[in-house]
Amino acid sequence: MSLFSSTLRVPPECKVTCGNREITELYPHLRELSVEMTRQMATICTMEFETMRVESGHWAVQDSDSLRPWTEFRVDAVFGTRTAEIMRGFIRDVRTELPQDIGSARVIVTAQDESFELDRDQVRKVWSSQQESVSDDGIADEIARKFDLTIDVDQGLRHETMEQDATDIRFLRERAEANGFEVFVREGVLHFHRPRFGNREQPTILIHAGSSTNCLDFQVHQDGHRPDAVRMIRAAERGTDPDLIEYGPDLDLLGTTAANSENMGLTPFVWTMPQVRGASRAEATARTQAVANEQSLKIVADGELDGALYQDVLLTSEPVSVDGSGPTYDGTYYVDTVTHTFSSDGYRQRFRLVRNATGQQQQAGALDVLAAVRS
Numbered sequence: 535m536s537l538f539s540s541t542l543r544v545p546p547e548c549k550v551t552c553g554n555r556e557i558t559e560l561y562p563h564l565r566e567l568s569v570e571m572t573r574q575m576a577t578i579c580t581m582e583f584e585t586m587r588v589e590s591g592h593w594a595v596q597d598s599d600s601l602r603p604w605t606e607f608r609v610d611a612v613f614g615t616r617t618a619e620i621m622r623g624f625i626r627d628v629r630t631e632l633p634q635d636i637g638s639a640r641v642i643v644t645a646q647d648e649s650f651e652l653d654r655d656q657v658r659k660v661w662s663s664q665q666e667s668v669s670d671d672g673i674a675d676e677i678a679r680k681f682d683l684t685i686d687v688d689q690g691l692r693h694e695t696m697e698q699d700a701t702d703i704r705f706l707r708e709r710a711e712a713n714g715f716e717v718f719v720r721e722g723v724l725h726f727h728r729p730r731f732g733n734r735e736q737p738t739i740l741i742h743a744g745s746s747t748n749c750l751d752f753q754v755h756q757d758g759h760r761p762d763a764v765r766m767i768r769a770a771e772r773g774t775d776p777d778l779i780e781y782g783p784d785l786d787l788l789g790t791t792a793a794n795s796e797n798m799g800l801t802p803f804v805w806t807m808p809q810v811r812g813a814s815r816a817e818a819t820a821r822t823q824a825v826a827n828e829q830s831l832k833i834v835a836d837g838e839l840d841g842a843l844y845q846d847v848l849l850t851s852e853p854v855s856v857d858g859s860g861p862t863y864d865g866t867y868y869v870d871t872v873t874h875t876f877s878s879d880g881y882r883q884r885f886r887l888v889r890n891a892t893g894q895q896q897q898a899g900a901l902d903v904l905a906a907v908r909s
Contacts, residue, residue: 545842545880546611546612546613546841546842546845546880546881547611547612548567548609548610548611548612548876548881549609549610549611549612549617550564550567550581550607550608550609551606551607551608551609551610552600552601552605552606552607552625553600553605553606554606555600557598557600557601559598560583560594560595560598560600560601563583563584563585563586563594563595564581564582564583565582565583565584565640565877566581566582566875566876566877567579567580567581567582567609567875567876567877568580568873568874568875568876569609569620569621569873569874569875570871570872570873571621571849571850571871571872571873571874572850572870572871573716573718573850573851573870573871576646576647576649576650576703576718577621577623577646577647577718577720578644578645578646578647579607579609579621579623579644579645579646580642580643580644580645581642581643581644581645582640582641582642583595583640583641583642583643584639584640585630585639585640585641586636586639587636593630593639595641596628596630596641601625601628601641601643602625602628603624603625603626603627603628604624604625605624605625606622606623606624607622607623607624607625607645608621608622608623609621609622609645609874611841611847611874611881613845613846618846618847619721619847620847620874621645621647621720622647622648622721622722623645623646623647623648623649623650624645624646624648624650624651625643625644625645626644626645626646626650627642627643627644628641628642628643628644629641629642629643629644647718647719647720648681648683648719648722649703649718649719651681652677652681652701652702652703652706652719653701653702653703653704654701655701655702656699656700656701657698657699657700657701657702657705658697658698658699659697659698660695660696660697660698661673661693661696661697661698662693662694662695662696667692667693667694668692668693668696669689669690669691669692669693670690670691670692670693670709670712670713670726671687671688671689671690671726672690673690673696673705673706673709674687674690674706674709674717674724674726675687677702677706677724678724680702681702681724683719683722683723683724684722684723684724685723685724685726686723686724686725686726686727687725687726687727688713688715688726688727688728690709690713690715690726691709691712691713691814691816691817691820692816693814703717706724706726709726710726711821711824712813712817712820712821713820713824714728714820714821714823714824714827715727715728716728716729716851718850718851720849725851729785729827729851729868730851730852730853731785731786731788731853731866731868732786732853733852733853734853735852735853735854735855735866736846736848736849736852736853736854736869737844737845737846737854738854738855738856738857739752739837739839739844739854739855739856739857739885740857740858741856741857741858741859742858743857743858747843747858748839748840748843748844748845749837749838749839749840749858750837750838750839750840750882751837751838752835752836752837752856752858752859753835753836753837754833754834754835754836754859754863755833755834755835755836756793756832756833756834756892757832757833757834758795758798758832759803760803760829760830760832761803761804761805761826761829762782762794762795762796762802762803762804762830763780763781763782763783763802763803763804763805763826764780764781764804764805764806764807764822764825764826764829765778765779765780765781765804765805765806765807765822766778766779766780766781766806766807766808766809766818766819766822767806767807767808767809768809768815768818778806779819779822780804781819781822781823781826782802782826782830783826783827783829783830783890784823784826784827785827785830785890787890787891788853788865788866788867788868788889788890788891789865789866789889789890789891789892789893789894789895790865790891790892790893790894790895791891791892791893792830792890792891793830793832793833793889793890793891793892794830794832805825805829807822807825830890831868831888831889831890832890833863833867833888833889833890833891833892834870834886834887834888835856835859835863835867835885835886835887835888835889836884836885836886836887837884837885837887838882838883838884838885839882839883839885840880840881840882841874841880841881841882841883842880842881844883847874847883848869848872848874848883848885849869849872850869850870850871850872851868851869852868852869853866853867853868853869854866854867854869854887855867856887861893861894862892862893863892864894865889865891865892865893865894865895866889866894866895867887867888867889868887868888868889869885869886869887870885870886870887870888871885871886872884872885872886873885
């Protein structure tokens with residue numbers, strides 16, 4: 535690799551499929567498509583169409599049979615002969631706007647990932663009893679099978695009694711919070727597990743790397759007023775003071791030096807939180823640990839990728855390396871949010887990354903542009 539070599543750039547295309555059919559006839563009317571991904575919420579796609587009346591009296595977009603609520607939906611980015619999925623799910627909402635100025639008529643279509651199907655029915659169910667306990671990962675597995683989803687889970691909390699009075703996805707999100715897990719549906723898989731910092735990294739985000747640059751903008755912020763640990767107030771025996779139990783983060787470091795007060799020569803900064811009412815000792819501990827882990831992600835980076843230069847789809851809840859911001863902030867990050875946008879400006883990916891340490895760990899096969907030039 536060389537800074538002066540010419541790299542083939544394949545302009546990415548947006549492919550939209552509704553009901554197993556590509557909406558080719560609607561592409562001329564599509565003004566913009568955006569997909570918002572976050573670690574905490576469902577993935578949402580918004581498409582804005584210009585619409586016009588045709589000779590038959592029908593409208594070009596809103597009268598299309600392709601755009602109906604609950605139609606299966608999928609968005610892909612096409613890079614030459616290679617296709618990368620951005621999201622799949624169902625159309626959720628179709629809104630038509632017909633102002634007096636007919637040239638401003640438009641249709642807004644909103645789609646949601648496959649978790650939409652898990653948010654239809656209010657389920658009232660007793661998952662366990664005194665005779666048979668149940669685990670949260672077992673609950674997630676049964677819900678996944680109900681919707682023909684495969685499952686990727688970590689072992690969760692076990693309960694003697696557990697009742698559900700919510701839709702399946704809302705119940706799973708509550709149980710994920712109790713365990714310190716992430717929960718999301720992607721490519722037919724229900725994920726219910728701890729953050730996966732050790733997954734295979736996505737293609738590197740390159741800053742000021744000559745012809746290899748794919749990042750248009752990068753800003754990084756390190757917050758020094760987030761706690762290093764969290765104390766849980768635990769009720770004590772009658773007549774004694776409550777116990778304070780301290781939990782520090784237990785996530786792997788995404789770097790060489792933890793971003794905490796101790797490494798700046800200060801005493802640890804600790805927050806105190808009360809025990810969740812009605813929670814078991816194990817659940818209270820897991821919730822406190824989850825807060826400590828989330829608060830340890832003190833380094834936040836925002837930026838934007840040019841999809842034609844990046845040549846891939848950046849996904850949330852996966853690690854990615856940054857190269858070119860300097861030794862302090864280069865290294866592995868965890869992807870928190872991404873907004874994918876196809877418009878007249880091309881394909882852009884606006885991202886937010888988080889990490890809990892500074893410094894770059896040496897990894898086999900890591901890209902080093904300057905080393906390539908020196909050689």
